[in-house]
Amino acid sequence: MRYPLTEAEEALHGLSTDKPASWKPPRSNRDSPRAMDGAAHTPRRILRLAGASTGVPHPGVPMLRSVFARSAIAAATFAVSAAASAVTLPKAAVTAGYEDLAPFSQRLDITMNSGFGNGTFTVPAGVRLVIDYISADIGYNVGGNVLFDVATSLNGAEVESHLPVIPNGVILGQQVWSVSSTTRIYADAGSTVTIALLGSGSGSGGSIVGVYGHFVPAN
Secondary structure: OOOOOOHHHHHHHOOOOOOOOOOOOOHHHHOOHHHEOOOOOOEHHHHHHOOOOOOOOOOHHHHHHHHHHHHHHHHHHHHHHHHHHHHOOOHHHOOOOOOOOEEEEEEEEEEEEOOEEEEEEEOOOOEEEEEEEEEEEEEEOOOOOEEEEEEEEEOOEEEEEEEOOEEEEEEOOEEEEEEEEEEEEEEOOOOEEEEEEEEOOOOOEEEEEEEEEEEEEOO
C-alpha cells in the first residue's frame, strides 16, 4: 500500500503550485508515517537521496560518489606504494659484512669403544670454515666421566679446543652429558675437523654431535 503524497511532498515534486518554492514543511510532517513508502517502509526522502523515487539524483549523491571515488583512488595508491616498498628494501636493512657468508652444518654419529670414539669431516677447498656453535649429547657407562675435544688446523697448525660437558644424570641405563657451546673456531680449507670423546675406564657409549658455522673466502 502506498500513502498519498502530503502537500509538502507535492510542493517538493512540483505537483502543486499553491505553495511558494521556498516553502519547506515542518520536520514533524516530513518524518510522519504518511511520508513512508508502504512497500519497504522506507522514508521517501531517503529514497529521493538515492534518486530512486523520481529518477533524478539527489544533489548530495554526486558529492557522495566523489568521496567514494577519492577513497578508492587513495586505497589503490596506498596498495601500490606498499607493494613497491616490500620489494625495495633499503640497504640498511641488510646486516653489513654478511653478504658473502655461506651457512654450514654437519652431523656426526660417534661410537665409543674401550673409552674412546671420534668423528671427522673435511672442509671444502677454497673456503675457510668458522665454527660458531657445537651441540652434542653423550651417553656412557654409569659412574664414568667423559672429555669432549675439537681438533682443527689454522694456517697449517693444529689446534685443540676442549668444550665443557654438562651432566644430566642417568637416562635409559647410561650416564648422560650434553654439550652446548658458542665458539669461534677456524679450520683451513681442505683440512680435517675431528671431534673426539675420551671416557674413563674401558666402557662404551656414543654421541650425536651437531657442528654449525659458516664459510668465508680462504684468502
